[in-house]
Amino acid sequence: xxxxxxxxxxxxxxxxxxxxxxxxxxxxxxxxxxxxxxxxxxxxxxxxxxxxxxxxxxxxxxxxxxxxxxxxxxxxxxxxxxxxxxxxxxxxxxxxxxxxxxxxxxxxxxxxxxxxxxxxxxxxxxxxxxxxxxxxxxxxxxxxxxxxxxxxxxxxxxxxxxxxxxxxxxxxxxxxxxxxxxxxxxxxxxxxxxxxxxxxxxxxxxxxxxxxxxxxxxxxxxxxxxxxxxxxxxxxxxxxxxxxxxxxxxxxxxxxxxxxxxxxxxxxxxxxxxxxxxxxxxxxxxxxxxxxxxxxxxxxxxxxxxxxxxxxxxxxxxxxxxxxxxxxxxxxxxxxxxxxxxxxxxxxxxxxxxxxxxxxxxxxxxxxxxxxxxxxxxxxxxxxxxxxxxxxxxxxxxxxxxxxxxxxxxxxxxxxxxxxxxxxxxxxxxxxxxxxxxxxxxxxxxxxxxxxxxxxxxxxxxxxxxxxxxxxxxxxxxxxxxxxxxxxxxxxxxxxxxxxxxxxxxxxxxxxxxxxxxxxxxxxxxxxxxxxxxxxxxxxxxxxxxxxxxxxxxxxxxxxxxxxxxxxxxxxxxxxxxxxxxxxxxxxxx
Ligand SMILES: Nc1ncnc2c1ncn2[C@@H]1O[C@H](COP(=O)(O)OP(=O)(O)OP(=O)(O)O)[C@@H](O)[C@H]1O
Numbered sequence: 094x095x096x097x098x099x100x101x102x103x104x105x106x107x108x109x110x111x112x113x114x115x116x117x118x119x120x121x122x123x124x125x126x127x128x129x130x131x132x133x134x135x136x137x138x139x140x141x142x143x144x145x146x147x148x149x150x151x152x153x154x155x156x157x158x159x160x161x162x163x164x165x166x167x168x169x170x171x172x173x174x175x176x177x178x179x180x181x182x183x184x185x186x187x188x189x190x191x192x193x194x195x196x197x198x199x200x201x202x203x204x205x206x207x208x209x210x211x212x213x214x215x216x217x218x219x220x221x222x223x224x225x226x227x228x229x230x231x232x233x234x235x236x237x238x239x240x241x242x243x244x245x246x247x248x249x250x251x252x253x254x255x256x257x258x259x260x261x262x263x264x265x266x267x268x269x270x271x272x273x274x275x276x277x278x279x280x281x282x283x284x285x286x287x288x289x290x291x292x293x294x295x296x297x298x299x300x301x302x303x304x305x306x307x308x309x310x311x312x313x314x315x316x317x318x319x320x321x322x323x324x325x326x327x328x329x330x331x332x333x334x335x336x337x338x339x340x341x342x343x344x345x346x347x348x349x350x351x352x353x354x355x356x357x358x359x360x361x362x363x364x365x366x367x368x369x370x371x372x373x374x375x376x377x378x379x380x381x382x383x384x385x386x387x388x389x390x391x392x393x394x395x396x397x398x399x400x401x402x403x404x405x406x407x408x409x410x411x412x413x414x415x416x417x418x419x420x421x422x423x424x425x426x427x428x429x430x431x432x433x434x435x436x437x438x439x440x441x442x443x444x445x446x447x448x449x450x451x452x453x454x455x456x457x458x459x460x461x462x463x464x465x466x467x468x469x470x471x472x473x474x475x476x477x478x479x480x481x482x483x484x485x486x487x488x489x490x491x492x493x494x495x496x497x498x499x500x501x502x503x504x505x506x507x508x509x510x511x512x513x514x515x516x517x518x519x520x521x522x523x524x525x526x527x528x529x530x531x532x533x534x535x536x537x538x539x540x541x542x543x544x545x546x547x548x549x550x551x552x553x554x555x556x557x558x559x560x561x562x563x564x565x566x567x568x569x570x571x572x573x574x575x576x577x578x579x580x581x582x583x584x585x586x587x588x589x590x591x592x593x594x595x596x597x598x599x600x601x602x603x604x605x606x607x608x609x610x611x612x613x614x615x616x617x618x619x620x621x622x623x624x625x626x627x628x629x630x631x632x633x634x635x636x637x638x639x640x641x642x643x644x645x646x647x648x649x650x651x652x653x654x655x656x657x658x659x660x661x662x663x664x665x666x667x668x669x670x671x672x673x674x675x676x677x678x679x680x681x682x683x
Pocket of ligand 1: 190426427429433451452453454455456457458459460
């Protein structure tokens with residue numbers, strides 16, 4: 094809010110002016126009534142002129158006031174959104190592992206909206222109402238001090254009402270926001286996997302679960318209704334009781350001749366200005382409490398420890414790479430009591446090809462996460478060219494790697510935009526060249542808008558093989574010295590598989606590569622194969638060496654031979670467990 098001091102200064106003026114205008118209407122009413130009672134026809138010319146000026150002033154002030162309230166609210170929402178986005182992008186991977194993306198989404202949308210409303214309308218009303226009440230009270234004092242005191246007596250009572258219900262409102266609104274956030278997370282999950290819920294026919298189950306979420310929202314909203322209703326009823330009762338009491342007293346003074354009729358009319362109008370602000374106070378406080386809850390959720394994100402002070406820049410120059418060393422690296426995830434990597438040692442020279450195989454949960458992906466600096470080792474260190482990665486900026490560290498994830502990791506947007514994530518300043522020619530290298534250019538040409546085609550959420554408008562080839566083209570554009578490839582386990586048809594494999598081979602050319610391998614062709618051609626189990630490298634060597642050693646890898650080989658003979662369908666899962674996939678390869682061999 095402090096960033097928008099200028100706008101708030103204007104709003105202070107429009108607010109104060111609106112209070113003056115409100116008091117003026119009370120004065121104006123008394124003047125018209127007095128002129129009418131005195132049968133003073135001549136006074137009406139001036140009164141009409143005044144009325145016209147008054148209307149113009151109210152209109153103009155209302156316009157400026159409303160424009161700047163909306164303006165400041167929109168600017169604050171925009172500022173918060175951007176600040177939150179910038180900070181979210183700098184949060185460590187552990188944050189994303191811990192928090193649901195739907196919950197974050199809800200903070201970006203619902204909470205942002207709520208804070209924006211508070212900083213515009215609600216906050217100004219919270220200032221305006223007491224000022225209006227005080228000004229009305231001063232005017233009432235001027236008209237008749239006894240009446241003024243009767244009216245003002247209800248102030249503390251109404252304040253007490255707000256205080257009693259305020260806490261309940263805040264607790265309820267935080268719960269309500271949490272329910273909304275859970276619902277958004279749920280929706281985020283299911284709407285992003287429509288093929289799964291359709292294929293499992295779990296629509297009814299999901300509807301039932303959604304009903305549960307929706308009911309927790311409605312029960313929070315009902316409770317809010319009850320609290321607001323009780324507060325409103327109590328404050329309206331107090332307000333009206335005071336009003337009637339003051340009215341009877343005023344009527345009594347007029348009847349006694351100690352108060353003019355015009356003053357009584359002004360008094361009635363002023364009563365509204367006194368009672369109104371107090372009656373609306375609990376509602377405003379409730380809304381403010383809700384927005385404070387929302388602000389808390391936004392600042393939870395903005396204040397979460399970031400992994401970088403400034404967002405890293407992609408490095409245009411390819412860094413020189415000679416050697417990667419993992420020296421006795423051990424790691425366990427935060428809040429986990431078991432080692433996901435245990436004394437892992439590895440030395441990789443420029444140009445070597447390493448394949449990692451092993452059962453699910455063996456630590457293969459965790460190794461990638463440590464290499465990419467998503468997590469830091471608890472013990473041991475990772476060195477690139479002899480320098481510990483712990484001392485490198487994350488931007489520099491990540492410039493050594495091109496990562497091809499299992500899920501291709503494409504975003505909504507055009508093919509061109511997605512590829513430029515590999516190299517932001519890539520020219521059209523470079524993009525086309527990368528697509529050609531990745532065997533993707535032909536299918537891109539057939540798309541209605543070519544490179545400009547929107548590929549849908551996570552590339553949903555493309556086939557699995559096409560997505561993989563785009564992901565490979567993106568990595569080609571990054572052109573980093575070390576390639577980290579998490580082979581997709583999804584089976585592709587023969588033709589598509591062949592094209593993906595060709596693309597991968599071209600991508601691997603002249604690069605140092607570490608591949609989480611699910612296909613035997615990748616494994617057999619590797620310089621070194623690492624077998625990972627329970628976070629440890631239990632075997633290492635070339636394909637031939639490992640076969641000769643007759644260990645874990647040998648077991649895999651034999652289970653595949655059995656499969657080749659076609660009699661061991663039940664061994665499928667065992668083989669898959671060891672390779673972490675590889676159905677296609679095995680099917681081909683069969
Ligand atoms: N974010 C996390 N928090 C806590 N534990 C985790 C987390 N991610 C993975 N783990 C655990 O770390 C271990 C290694 O997991 P990792 O994902 O590295 O296995 P993997 O070899 O890549 O398996 P897969 O072949 O199935 O992908 C597992 O026991 C897993 O449960």
